[in-house]
Amino acid sequence: METLESILMEHPFFAGMKPEHLALVAGCAANVRFNAGEFIIREGGVANEFYLVRHGKVAIEIHVPQSGPVTIQTLGPGEILGWSWLITPYKWRFDGRAQELTRAVVLDGKCLREKLEKDHDLGYEFLKRFAQIVTERLESTRLQLLNVYEQH
Amino acid sequence: MFTNNTEVMAAALGPGPMVPAVFRVQRTKKETSDTFTMELLPEEGPQEFAFAPGQFNMLYAFGVGEVPISISGDPARRSVVVHTTRDVGPVTSALRRLKPGEGLGIRGPYGTGWPAAEARGADVVIAAGGIGLAPLRPVLYQILAARQHYGKVVLLYGTRTPADILFRRELEQWRSRFDLEVCVTVDRAVGSWAGMVGVVTKLIPRAPFDPHSTIAMICGPEVMMRFTVQELEGRGVATENIYVSLERNMKCAVSFCGHCQFGPAFVCKDGPVFRYDRIQPLMAVREV
Ligand SMILES: Cc1cc2nc3c(=O)[nH]c(=O)nc-3n(C[C@H](O)[C@H](O)[C@H](O)COP(=O)(O)OP(=O)(O)OC[C@H]3O[C@@H](n4cnc5c(N)ncnc54)[C@H](O)[C@@H]3O)c2cc1C
Numbered sequence: 133m134e135t136l137e138s139i140l141m142e143h144p145f146f147a148g149m150k151p152e153h154l155a156l157v158a159g160c161a162a163n164v165r166f167n168a169g170e171f172i173i174r175e176g177g178v179a180n181e182f183y184l185v186r187h188g189k190v191a192i193e194i195h196v197p198q199s200g201p202v203t204i205q206t207l208g209p210g211e212i213l214g215w216s217w218l219i220t221p222y223k224w225r226f227d228g229r230a231q232e233l234t235r236a237v238v239l240d241g242k243c244l245r246e247k248l249e250k251d252h253d254l255g256y257e258f259l260k261r262f263a264q265i266v267t268e269r270l271e272s273t274r275l276q277l278l279n280v281y282e283q284h
Numbered sequence: 285m286f287t288n289n290t291e292v293m294a295a296a297l298g299p300g301p302m303v304p305a306v307f308r309v310q311r312t313k314k315e316t317s318d319t320f321t322m323e324l325l326p327e328e329g330p331q332e333f334a335f336a337p338g339q340f341n342m343l344y345a346f347g348v349g350e351v352p353i354s355i356s357g358d359p360a361r362r363s364v365v366v367h368t369t370r371d372v373g374p375v376t377s378a379l380r381r382l383k384p385g386e387g388l389g390i391r392g393p394y395g396t397g398w399p400a401a402e403a404r405g406a407d408v409v410i411a412a413g414g415i416g417l418a419p420l421r422p423v424l425y426q427i428l429a430a431r432q433h434y435g436k437v438v439l440l441y442g443t444r445t446p447a448d449i450l451f452r453r454e455l456e457q458w459r460s461r462f463d464l465e466v467c468v469t470v471d472r473a474v475g476s477w478a479g480m481v482g483v484v485t486k487l488i489p490r491a492p493f494d495p496h497s498t499i500a501m502i503c504g505p506e507v508m509m510r511f512t513v514q515e516l517e518g519r520g521v522a523t524e525n526i527y528v529s530l531e532r533n534m535k536c537a538v539s540f541c542g543h544c545q546f547g548p549a550f551v552c553k554d555g556p557v558f559r560y561d562r563i564q565p566l567m568a569v570r571e572v
Contacts, residue, residue, distance in 0.1 A: 191481065203473045203481045210490060231478055268486075275483040276471045280508040281414030281444050 136161045139237055143184045144210045145261055153254050160243035166230035172213065173228040179216035180241040185209055188234025193227040201227065205272070215262050217241030304344045304389025307365060309382045315368060315450045319415060320380055321356065324365040327387060332362040336397030337422030338529060338557040343367065344389030345378035352552070353379075354419035354529070355393060359426055365390065368418035368450065396557040398423040399527055403499035407435040409491065409521075411512050413442050413484055413504025417450050419529050419556075420503050424458075431463055438465040438491050442484025442508070446470050446477045465492055484508065488515035495520035501557075503529040510567065513560055526560035530567075 137158040140146045146154060164183070166172055172183060172190060183190075189208050193201040204226075207213055213228050218241070248255035307324040314320050326333070335355050344350040357366025371380045382388060400423050408427060412420050427434055439458065443449050449468065459466040467487045469480040480487070484504075498521050502509045509528045516526055532551045542550070547566040549555065555563075 189480075199474060201474070203477065206469075206479075206481045208480070208490070272483050272486055275485065275507075275511060278507060279444060279471070280483065280505060280511070281416075281442060281448070281471075282505060 136163070136237065139163075139186070140184070143186070143237070145184055145212050145265075149257060153251075153257060156247055156251065156254060157239065157244070160240040160247070161237050162240075164236050164238045166234045166236070168230055168232045170230045171227060172230060172234075172236075173224045173226070175224055175227050177224045179214060179222045179224045181238050182212060182214035182217050182241060183228075183236040183238050185211050185213060186235045186237065188236075189231040190234055191229050191231050193229060195227065201229075204276075205269075206231065212265055215266065217245070218258070218262060302391070304342070304350075304391045306387050307390050308387050309384050310364065311384055312380075312382070316448050318372075319368060319370045319450060321366060321368040322379070322382070323357075324367070324388070324390070325363070330363060333365050333393075334362055335359060335393035335422075337400065337426050338397035338419060339393035339395045340419070340556065341365065341367065341390050341392030342394070343369075343375075343379060344391070345375050345382075346388065348378040349375040350389070350391075351375045351379075352394075352531075354531075354556070356418040356421050359422050360429060368415070368421075370415045394552060396555055398501050398529075398557055399499060399559075400426050403427070404430075404433045405435070405497075406525075407493040407498040408437045409440065409488075409493050409498055409500040409516070410438065411440045411484060411488075411500065411502045411504075411516075413508035413512075414444070414448065415450070416502075416504035416508070416529070417441055419531075420501060421451065421454075423501060428458075428464070435497065436465065436493050437463065438493050439467070440484055440487045440491060441466075441468045442470070442487075442504075443468075444471050446473055446479070467491065483511075485511045485515045488512065488519060498525060500526045501528075502526065503531075506530070506567065523561040523564060524559060527557055528560055528563065528567075529556045530558055530563065531556055 137154055140154055140158055140161060185207050187209055189206055190213055191203045192205040193203050195201050216222060216224050248258055306327040308327055310323045310325050312320050312322050337359055340352045340354045342350050343353050353367045353369050355366065356368040357364065369376050369379055371377045410420050410424060424439065427437060455466060455468060458464050469482050469484055469487060473481050500516050500521055502512050513526055530551050532546055
């Protein structure tokens with residue numbers, strides 16, 4: 133049977149994490165599903181969780197007055213939604229909306245923050261992994277800003 | 285150093301390399317707000333026009349000037365010459381204004397082609413940015429016509445917004461095939477776009493291909509190609525299996541004038557399609 137631990141182990145975000153750390157993380161995890169169109173996170177809301185996308189597609193949107201939501205990125209299987217749970221003031225900066233039926237694992241950020249404070253080895257593992265994601269997102273954003281499809 | 289066995293140096297049409305043959309516009313299709321596809325027929329009556337995917341023609345808008353434009357049509361359809369052009373300046377703008385029946389000059393085809401033959405037996409990744417899908421479309425036609433000879437075939441295409449996507453209807457048809465993986469992504473989207481958003485390089489880590497048995501073909505602006513190569517290398521694709529099309533500007537197209545000289549290479553003769561490991565040292569140089 134698929135346990136939460138085995139699901140976490142197979143997700144690229146947790147690749148190579150020690151089993152004892154995974155067991156600690158699994159204690160804060162649960163399976164969730166969202167229908168197409170459903171908001172998973174809302175800008176300004178309290179960020180007390182993050183999501184490992186398993187199936188489906190999530191749009192990261194910014195609401196622009198008068199013109200509606202602008203999608204700045206989509207996330208698919210193997211990707212992570214949300215790091216605001218790790219950084220004060222723990223507030224979402226964007227909307228995250230399921231574009232199709234989406235299955236994910238939700239991790240309770242409050243529960244995790246406590247564990248990361250107590251176990252700094254686990255904390256460092258998390259920071260390394262999130263630093264990688266933040267770097268990738270920053271690079272993507274730079275390329276989007278550069279408008280790489282235009283000849284310069 | 286810059287000759288490779290993918291080169292197909294087809295004989296130039298017409299009496300000499302600098303003399304264009306006259307073609308007439310059969311029809312023009314608007315692709316996006318600034319990009320159009322022209323189908324051209326020789327004035328002298330039906331004639332076969334053979335080319336290797338990746339090659340370009342010099343298009344002469346009479347009285348205005350001459351520009352290199354890649355051939356974007358199906359290499360199996362030899363009766364018609366197809367070009368997809370973005371209106372960016374005087375010559376491309378004059379080409380856009382041509383009406384059905386009006387004429388222009390063509391010299392070509394020139395340059396090297398994509399390595400469709402070398403890719404047989406391997407997976408193929410075709411990565412295009414913006415107008416860069418036009419020079420790659422012929423090789424996709426060629427591969428799909430002999431689909432059984434290739435492994436997985438993946439098309440990754442990125443544009444600025446959904447309105448900049450070329451060949452929409454064909455992309456939809458390709459996407460519905462079971463033997464072709466098509467991923468289209470845009471930098472930003474509003475409204476009804478339900479596809480992917482993010483730069484094209486982001487598609488590479490999860491695209492289904494075996495990096496150790498893959499030939500990659502990339503066309504787009506140089507920055508996009510550089511970052512795409514980095515991601516491919518990150519997945520383990522060797523640089524000798526990566527090909528890029530360098531579209532530095534040129535004048536004569538037959539290596540007389542030196543306008544398109546790129547270090548020791550001439551884009552018009554040794555390119556535009558180069559194997560990445562051969563051009564890499566030059567691409568790293570900021571001004572050549
Ligand atoms: C081998 C090759 C294949 C090409 N294939 C295509 C194609 O299939 N479709 C297409 O739309 N264009 C293609 N181009 C680019 C095309 O040749 C130029 O856009 C055209 O020459 C512009 O001429 P113009 O008189 O309209 O504008 P210009 O006034 O000459 O140029 C307008 C602006 O575009 C810039 N520019 C011109 N040429 C280039 C270039 N090669 N690279 C980057 N910036 C440039 C100029 O610096 C200027 O800012 C190709 C170029 C090459 C070398």
